[in-house]
Amino acid sequence: xxxxxAARVIRSxxxxxxxxxxxxxxxxxxxxxxxxxxxxxxxxxxATLYNQPVESIHVIPYxxxxxxxxxxxxxxxxxxxxxxxxxxxxxxxxLLEVEI
Amino acid sequence: xxxxxxxxxxxxxLGARRRPLRALAASxxxxxxxxxxxxxxxxxxxxxxxxxxxxxxxxxxxxxxxxKMATSxxxxxxxxxxxxxGARRLGVPLILGSAGTAGAFPHLExxxxxxxxxxxxxxxxxxxxxxxADISSEVVKKALRENRLRPLGKIPDITEANIxxxxxxxxxxxxxxxxxxxxxxxxxxxxGRSCDTAVFAAIPQLLDYPMGLVMHMAKIIECTSICCTPGxxxxxxxxxxxxxxxxxxxxxxRHATPMSVAAHSLYEQADPFSVTEPExxxxxxxxxxxxxxxxxxxxxxxxxxxxxxLTVKIEGSGREGERAVLLAGSCxxxxxxxxxxxxxxxxxxxxxxxxxxxxxxxRLYGLDGVTHWASPPTVPPREIFILVESIAPxxxxxxxxxxxxxxxxxxxxxxxxxxxGGNIAxxxxxxxxxxxxxxxxxxxxxxxAEDLASLFPIEVEVV
Numbered sequence: 001x002x003x004x005x006a007a008r009v010i011r012s013x014x015x016x017x018x019x020x021x022x023x024x025x026x027x028x029x030x031x032x033x034x035x036x037x038x039x040x041x042x043x044x045x046x047a048t049l050y051n052q053p054v055e056s057i058h059v060i061p062y063x064x065x066x067x068x069x070x071x072x073x074x075x076x077x078x079x080x081x082x083x084x085x086x087x088x089x090x091x092x093x094x095l096l097e098v099e100i
Numbered sequence: 101x102x103x104x105x106x107x108x109x110x111x112x113x114l115g116a117r118r119r120p121l122r123a124l125a126a127s128x129x130x131x132x133x134x135x136x137x138x139x140x141x142x143x144x145x146x147x148x149x150x151x152x153x154x155x156x157x158x159x160x161x162x163x164x165x166x167x168k169m170a171t172s173x174x175x176x177x178x179x180x181x182x183x184x185x186g187a188r189r190l191g192v193p194l195i196l197g198s199a200g201t202a203g204a205f206p207h208l209e210x211x212x213x214x215x216x217x218x219x220x221x222x223x224x225x226x227x228x229x230x231x232x233a234d235i236s237s238e239v240v241k242k243a244l245r246e247n248r249l250r251p252l253g254k255i256p257d258i259t260e261a262n263i264x265x266x267x268x269x270x271x272x273x274x275x276x277x278x279x280x281x282x283x284x285x286x287x288x289x290x291x292g293r294s295c296d297t298a299v300f301a302a303i304p305q306l307l308d309y310p311m312g313l314v315m316h317m318a319k320i321i322e323c324t325s326i327c328c329t330p331g332x333x334x335x336x337x338x339x340x341x342x343x344x345x346x347x348x349x350x351x352x353x354r355h356a357t358p359m360s361v362a363a364h365s366l367y368e369q370a371d372p373f374s375v376t377e378p379e380x381x382x383x384x385x386x387x388x389x390x391x392x393x394x395x396x397x398x399x400x401x402x403x404x405x406x407x408x409x410l411t412v413k414i415e416g417s418g419r420e421g422e423r424a425v426l427l428a429g430s431c432x433x434x435x436x437x438x439x440x441x442x443x444x445x446x447x448x449x450x451x452x453x454x455x456x457x458x459x460x461x462x463r464l465y466g467l468d469g470v471t472h473w474a475s476p477p478t479v480p481p482r483e484i485f486i487l488v489e490s491i492a493p494x495x496x497x498x499x500x501x502x503x504x505x506x507x508x509x510x511x512x513x514x515x516x517x518x519x520x521g522g523n524i525a526x527x528x529x530x531x532x533x534x535x536x537x538x539x540x541x542x543x544x545x546x547x548x549a550e551d552l553a554s555l556f557p558i559e560v561e562v563v
Binding site: 013014015016017018019021023025048049050051056060062064065067069071073074075077078079080081082084085086087090091093094 | 157158159160161162251252253254255256359362363365366367368369370371372373387389420421423459461463469470471472473474489491538539540541544
């Protein structure tokens with residue numbers, strides 16, 4: 001199934017100017033578990049999706065809110081020349097096409 | 101004058117039999133317009149203190165670098181008027197953190213000017229404690245030489261030259277500075293760059309509530325009602341006792357539910373289980389969230405681990421150059437299909453006509469102006485928007501580069517071109533704009549500190 005059909009929230013935001021954090025939030029334990037097990041959301045796949053080295057990607061399960069947190073280095077320090085998203089609020093885009 | 105002893109008496113002293121402390125979080129970003137109805141409802145709850153956060157690193161390096169506020173003077177004044185008159189009428193402390201967006205000297209001064217003007221007009225009198233957050237470049241260079249700086253992520257290496265290039269450097273103060281300010285008997289505290297939590301944690305810490313609960317509540321209410329469903333910017337009341345705290349949004353339509361509050365730990369945090377503060381680490385991995393009724397949630401279980409070594413996060417921003425931009429669009433399929441080659445060719449021509457020390461950054465909206473995509477779109481976009489950013493040592497150089505770029509992009513010939521009248525559409529004239537000075541963060545590091553008090557000096561003023 002598509003991630004967009006499974007998730008309640010797919011959002012991105014800076015956690016400081018050097019780090020991007022993406023939250024995937026699900027309505028229930030079933031969809032949360034399914035997403036957590038999905039190969040498409042493995043660090044390796046996310047590295048390709050976000051054009052980042054795999055070691056800069058962290059996947060953190062947060063069962064208390066049926067959520068998965070992804071943490072990535074920002075490619076450009078927020079607001080430096082050439083940045084495309086100062087707040088990091090539109091970096092969820094590539095995930096909207098993902099299947100889980 | 102705020103007397104901590106009196107505050108203790110009001111809540112019933114120390115220990116489990118005292119009544120809950122009532123903390124009103126009025127704003128997580130003062131200056132953008134505090135929702136008035138919820139704030140007034142909060143005042144009716146007779147809070148023991150009012151806290152507001154005024155700043156953030158989120159809006160980027162411009163504000164710290166330039167010394168300007170991100171919020172408008174008119175709305176900042178409106179919000180400060182609301183909280184200052186509200187707190188003085190109740191006779192409770194008002195604590196303001198990260199003054200004027202970035203919390204450096206000019207930001208704090210701008211906020212102070214507004215506060216003094218409001219006090220004069222309204223005939224308010226109070227003891228005002230001002231806490232500075234500016235860190236001198238010498239202190240940072242000494243820390244660099246002594247290997248006491250660690251980057252908080254991927255950032256170009258810090259050098260003495262990079263430190264000197266910063267126009268402002270601030271440290272993010274924790275509760276230590278606010279507790280010190282409260283002990284001066286201040287009614288109103290305004291601080292430079294601060295931890296959002298410290299604004300709300302200092303008073304309960306001074307009253308000896310359990311630090312895990314204190315910090316966890318502070319971490320949640322600093323964003324006001326964002327922890328609710330639906331989330332929003334309305335004031336929230338935190339009621340803290342010795343075993344837990346209750347979250348009560350002052351907008352009856354925003355409900356703090358166990359799920360919405362638990363989920364808030366994810367918000368703008370790289371680590372949902374712990375939060376590092378100058379004086380220690382908050383652990384929320386064992387936190388419990390219980391429904392109290394359909395509007396309120398009770399939270400307990402967070403732990404506080406005092407730091408073995410004091411640390412301060414420091415932020416520095418400096419001038420990168422002058423910025424000019426060109427705005428243009430196209431709906432031509434041939435031009436859009438060939439756009440990358442066209443831009444490369446045009447830049448080559450521009451550099452041959454006008455060589456110099458400028459950098460060009462081009463975003464193509466419709467293609468990948470917002471984010472990186474692993475593959476191109478299956479259907480090409482009908483239109484694209486082209487934003488050319490030019491950074492140069494002077495505004496004239498930056499503007500000249502985009503001006504020449506504009507003309508050669510407009511008339512560039514490419515194979516299969518139909519539209520020989522011009523390749524791009526301008527929304528207005530001139531389509532090339534001066535965008536002022538460009539700044540960038542050069543310091544976003546954690547610094548080991550021996551003594552916090554000397555970094556964050558306090559002045560007391562009788563208004």
